Amino acid sequence: MRKIVLAGVLTAFALFAAACGATSGASDDGSDTQEQEKVTVSHELGETDVPENPDDVVVFDYGILDTMDKLGIEPAGVPKGSIPSYLEKYESDAYTNVGSLKEPDFDELARIDPDLIIISGRQSSLYDQLEEIAPTVYLGVDTTRYMDSFKENMSKIGTIFDKQDEVDQELQNIEQSLVDLKDKSSSSVENSLIILANDDKISAYGPSSRFGLIHDVFGVPPVDEGIDASTHGMNVSFEYVVEQDPEMLYVVDRSAVVGGETSAKQLVENELVEKTTAYQNDNIVYLNPDYWYLSGGGLISVQEMINEISKSLE
CATH class of the missing domain: 3.40.50.1980 (Nitrogenase molybdenum iron protein domain)
Incomplete structure (x- = not known):
């Protein structure tokens, strides 16, 4: 009789252990097989x-x-x-x-x-x-709707990695910096031009372009509303820069991050550009290509891009 009772207890225990194993997702070799959410x-x-x-x-x-x-x-x-x-x-x-x-x-x-x-x-x-x-x-990042696209991407990162609270806090900080920048840009300069320097060539960027958030989001007025919206910019000459005569000239130095041979300063500050209002008022700003050319659309880079433009308007 004792043997029968003991056998029954052992059987019940085995069934219970098996059920627990099934619940936890444990496999025969002891590994966890529970499917990831x-x-x-x-x-x-x-x-x-x-x-x-x-x-x-x-x-x-x-x-x-x-x-x-x-x-x-x-x-x-x-x-x-x-x-x-x-x-x-x-x-x-x-x-x-x-x-x-x-x-x-x-x-x-x-x-x-x-x-x-x-x-x-x-x-x-x-x-x-x-x-x-x-x-x-x-x-x-969709440059035609830069900040909305950026925020959507950040929200997706927050969702994937369960970091939504941290993302929300960082976006709030960026939004406050953006409000402060817009206060400056509304009264600091009349117009500006953005160019990309690439060895011996330059291209211009306007609203809705790769660097167009300077105009579209940061509120710095463009000197030329007719620049083609493009990832690669509109090929221009230095005669064009003189003709537009921007009050502020923003320069992104591609050569600095792709191993080019000529620095943007060497290329840009020539006899023609010396005639512009931007040069004469010491308003040529060399933007950090790490943020602007290589890594735009990040929590760090967007904050630093705001900081750079804000500083340029002081």
């Missing part, structure tokens, strides 16, 4: 189911990398070819090099087997190929 992220290239708080993340956009850095989120892999100097810690061997911004290393990506890949404009044509490796989300 997912969030659905809508973006310009589609709708992607992403693991919540993904562990291994590859980032192909330096603005998103700067946002993750601000929020304390570690990536697994980044393209190391042109990392902004303020994010130079990601050049270390602790982070896998996944190629360049335009040419991902697909073999390295397959080896990492990431939980999530984040891309922007330079990789958009490769979206389908990247999706075959891991869930891929496009978080490029």
